[in-house]
Amino acid sequence: MTNPHRETQKDNILIDCQDQDTLRPSKLDFSPDEQKAVYKAFSARRDIRSYLPDPVPKEILERILHAAHLAPSVDFMQPWNFIVISDRNIQNKLYQVVEKERLRASANYDDLKQDHYLRLKLEGLLQAPMTICVTNHSGRGGPHVLGRNTIPETDLMSTACAIENMWLAARVEGIAMGWISIYQKQDIRNILGIPDSVDPVALLTIGYTSHFPDIPVLERVGWAKRLDLKELVFQNQWDQKELDE
């Protein structure tokens, strides 16, 4: 084991095994109101591209980042870092490299409205008072990270879980978030001084907004529809639906 964060303590694995001896389910420690609040957060979370200039209070930013850090990670490797960008000059540089990729991507769209919409989506980078670059460091856990031997991308999935926690935390704080992924990673590394071994996997614009729409904007403008969940759930085998449906 070469993970520098690890210090193997002896004998306490046995404590862990004792869990299996208690055969009653754990007492439910979330009240119906608490359950509703969590489901409300899932439903109310939106990808927002329109921001007000008001700054994000420092204590709220800290709670959002703390929520990220509570995410699960493969082998507890915690592969994430967060670069909080409030320097307008750097935000402008980020916008320029994103805009360069937008122009390249727009060649794929023959609908002027879609092109217009894509432009709007990226202007959040100029409007938002703050952008957080989330990075993923595959090398953090050493060469034998448990669970990455067979599926190496589980580190990236861990970082994505951290982003989802941030998004939910921001939403309950009344803070809007948008996820921008139209950029070349090397451009972002150059601007933010990120080492080659670290991947900038998301640019998250963060700030107050005038309202959170009831349905996702991409759904509202007809870009895509929400799929029917029943079509996505199978029983025991791929493509096998429940017999009673």
Next chain:
Amino acid sequence: MTNPHRETQKDNILIDCQDQDTLRPSKLDFSPDEQKAVYKAFSARRDIRSYLPDPVPKEILERILHAAHLAPSVDFMQPWNFIVISDRNIQNKLYQVVEKERLRASANYDDLKQDHYLRLKLEGLLQAPMTICVTNHSGRGGPHVLGRNTIPETDLMSTACAIENMWLAARVEGIAMGWISIYQKQDIRNILGIPDSVDPVALLTIGYTSHFPDIPVLERVGWAKRLDLKELVFQNQWDQKELDE
């Protein structure tokens, strides 16, 4: 645009732009108690490997899957599917291919306790009344998915966000979840009949447990430490800390 889910509706992009004309922040629609409930869910979520045989009620399973489906996805592509496995014969087959990879992985561990711990982690597959295989289908959105031109793995990150939603929803329902990623994808495809174009990215064991520990098991047994969040957050540039710290 070749996404079959898309039907471009005209003229309603303009409605979207009106958001920018209202210059007051949205009214905070989460009460302090609701905020606390969401933060409590982040803190209380655990990777659990020890299960009781009690079945997961169908209505709870449906709420957990609905939470998954409310996750963000790049270009709203919703690349996920969920195979709910309650057939004991299939669960045993999954355990066998996971156990095969455990034996291969254990060659990397020279500490007997670590090897013992790894074995315990996977036995959840035999104990849990239910396992959900979450898959990711990169091809779902067609060839020009917005935001995947430059960072193709954003589809996988979307599916990871869905898994985090499931995990939080399960936790508030008193249902334990564990994420197993020690397997060859092709083995899982063979057992569950998954097409080659679809990636089985997680096996999630799900069920009741006797208790949710206060701190993550990997931290408690000394496998890894929680990193100091302050060391992971930078200001405007990689490795740049706040001046007042």
